Amino acid sequence: MIVLLAVAAGVSLGLVLQPTVPLDLQPYLPIAVVAALDALFGGVRAWLEAIFDDRVFVVSFVANVLVASLIVYVGDKLGVGGQLSTSIVVVLGIRIFSNAAAIRRRVFRA
């Protein structure tokens, strides 16, 4: 219930405020999106497997976003920012995919 309310709040906040991301933070947006999706899917899977833990969820989300942004930041300084963000998208994308597959197996039993 709270989760659904939070999703609604997030969507409406984003749609109502229409915040513009500063130019300096633009490279980090796709990374943040993938990290956020990864945390959400991981949380849903853990909840379905009845091992959800709020602390792990919150900490893993914040830490993932920060670490991913840090990697991209360092990559930007070294001139390989694009490649590093691709690598993050690939790694987190595989995780999202496996978690989604686990959710699918649990929900549809197939």
Next chain:
Amino acid sequence: MGSVSEPSRSAPTQRAPTQPGLPHPGPAQQRRIDASMSLLVDLSTDALDPGYAAAVARRQAGGPGERARWPLVGATVAAATLVVVIAAVQTRASAPAAARSRSALVAAVDRQTATVDRLERTIASLSAEQAALRDAGLESTTAGAALTRRIADAELALGILPVSGPGLRVTLADAGSGSNASLVQDRQLQSVVNALWAAGAEAIAINGERLTAQSAIRQAGDAILVDFRPLVSPYVVTAIGPPVDIETKFGASDTAARMRGLAQLYGLRFDYSRAGRLALPAAPDATLHYARPVTAPPRRGPS
């Protein structure tokens, strides 16, 4: 130090395997057959954050019971959703800008093309005016009149005068399907043009682009360029000359035979027919880059 890190290192083995189908390392801890790809395997087997399993283990071990902090979870979910929505909004906001810059570029290209066309028309009318003035100036003397005729012949041969007359019309077109062999290639167009010259054509144009001695027929990607102007299928090659003669010779040429074969094989369109009156435009440009007129008669070699 080593004793502190011991529990965390042994934690993965305590965890129940999430994917029962995977091969288990036996008690002897034999080397896994895919050990060199451990990164990829770990990625898919450890998709769920190991922290969840660790928390369960902690709770089962009778660790400190924690109340669920649902507001914190709600805030995190809201933040995650917000990030996704912001990205979507941002993309939507910048999409029209990208489309706008693209359409602005297209408009600029169209405008410049129109300018080039207009300038070419101006050049054509100015050259016509110049030619008329020259002819009027030369008309008065007998030598001048002979010169005028020579100039007219040279201009006809150069292709910088529009011409009309009977001739042959050859049509080539791509086949419907998209494979590369079903498209008309620049080489085929070149050999058709060369066969028409060989069959006695006096002037040739492709889709209204007059060919001169300096014309190039080239391929750039899917488009065929004739003098740097892109043409699209169907390609209509019009050649002025003695119609029956051209048709006979062209029809008997190797090129026509090969094109008939390709047409049968790949479904290209290839046909030709005599035309009573064809009108060919002038070539846009006859600039000589390297050739210089000979001022003195060339010296004869030792006889």
